[in-house]
Amino acid sequence: MLDARMKLTLKPIGVIHSPYKTKEKTPIQGIFRPEGTGWVELYPEYEEGLKDIDSFSHIFIIYSLDRAGRVELVRPTLLDDQPHGIFACRYPSRPNGIGLTIVRLLERKANMLKIGGIDVLDNTPLLDIKPYVPRFDSFPQASEGWFAGKQERPKPPGRE
Amino acid sequence: MLDARMKLTLKPIGVIHSPYKTKEKTPIQGIFRPEGTGWVELYPEYEEGLKDIDSFSHIFIIYSLDRAGRVELVRPTLLDDQPHGIFACRYPSRPNGIGLTIVRLLERKANMLKIGGIDVLDNTPLLDIKPYVPRFDSFPQASEGWFAGKQERPKPPGRE
Numbered sequence: 561m562l563d564a565r566m567k568l569t570l571k572p573i574g575v576i577h578s579p580y581k582t583k584e585k586t587p588i589q590g591i592f593r594p595e596g597t598g599w600v601e602l603y604p605e606y607e608e609g610l611k612d613i614d615s616f617s618h619i620f621i622i623y624s625l626d627r628a629g630r631v632e633l634v635r636p637t638l639l640d641d642q643p644h645g646i647f648a649c650r651y652p653s654r655p656n657g658i659g660l661t662i663v664r665l666l667e668r669k670a671n672m673l674k675i676g677g678i679d680v681l682d683n684t685p686l687l688d689i690k691p692y693v694p695r696f697d698s699f700p701q702a703s704e705g706w707f708a709g710k711q712e713r714p715k716p717p718g719r720e
Numbered sequence: 721m722l723d724a725r726m727k728l729t730l731k732p733i734g735v736i737h738s739p740y741k742t743k744e745k746t747p748i749q750g751i752f753r754p755e756g757t758g759w760v761e762l763y764p765e766y767e768e769g770l771k772d773i774d775s776f777s778h779i780f781i782i783y784s785l786d787r788a789g790r791v792e793l794v795r796p797t798l799l800d801d802q803p804h805g806i807f808a809c810r811y812p813s814r815p816n817g818i819g820l821t822i823v824r825l826l827e828r829k830a831n832m833l834k835i836g837g838i839d840v841l842d843n844t845p846l847l848d849i850k851p852y853v854p855r856f857d858s859f860p861q862a863s864e865g866w867f868a869g870k871q872e873r874p875k876p877p878g879r880e
Contacts, residue, residue: 566732567729567730568729568732568784569727570729589856591856606793606807608794608805609793609805609815610805610808612804612866616808617863618862622782634768634771644771645769645770645771645773647769647773648773649772650850650856655733655848656731656847658848660850687728688818690810691807691867692862693867694859694861695867697822698857700854702776702854702858703777704854705772706775707853
């Protein structure tokens with residue numbers, strides 16, 4: 561069993577192709593650019609694991625935030641200039657650098673998935689795909705926390 | 721940047737304390753045991769990163785499926801005896817072994833979070849916490865895919 565002194569080694573299982581080549585152009589959340597599409601490419605040795613994926617309209621993609629900057633545990637974020645804890649926001653520079661987003665699954669072609677509502681940088685390493693199941697994952701009554709009322713805005717300079 | 725030949729090293733940031741000591745007793749999904757509570761313990765050096773977490777009713781917890789068995793890319797699952805691709809199901813034995821669950825945040829005491837609707841094994845290594853924001857994460861209209869109509873059942877022998 562892992563503990564505080566142990567480490568876990570992961571290996572990318574594919575790569576995410578996105579129209580967003582820079583952090584500046586990458587949307588803060590996919591819902592702010594629902595029209596943005598991209599492709600998830602699974603390395604061919606994993607293709608078999610996609611069986612039945614096309615029965616889902618939405619999927620989670622889990623990836624490595626491989627170009628994120630220095631981690632600060634409390635910091636201003638993209639949607640708010642007030643400092644928030646890193647575990648109370650979705651800012652990309654975070655311990656372990658794991659990214660999570662929910663996208664629309666538009667099409668499957670062999671080991672490639674066309675996705676909509678993407679908010680990741682081009683060439684992002686893919687770590688996992690899980691089906692989004694509203695019975696398990698949709699909580700419309702959940703609180704918005706400090707995000708309540710925060711609107712999309714240009715990314716403040718120096719933030720990513 | 722990572723590619724297929726590179727590796728990513730993660731370090732647990734805490735540990736999840738759960739009433740479920742065995743795979744057999746661990747619920748398939750949290751919604752099947754909403755009354756089950758546990759504690760997420762963040763190692764003290766990360767406590768500062770919880771600032772404002774208590775403004776959220778629900779959080780994502782991302783963890784290591786550290787006791788999962790052998791990965792099969794296509795396999796029968798916990799809710800269905802038909803084989804499905806590992807990326808089209810939530811089965812725990814999967815490439816990279818990253819677990820994801822959405823839980824209710826009930827209480828914060830310093831570096832400890834009391835959570836409800838837990839579906840993880842006791843002593844599971846914690847990798848990340850993110851706030852669940854319904855505007856970004858709730859898609860009640862998403863399809864249930866092959867999960868449609870599947871009801872909770874005892875875990876079939878030999879599955880975890």
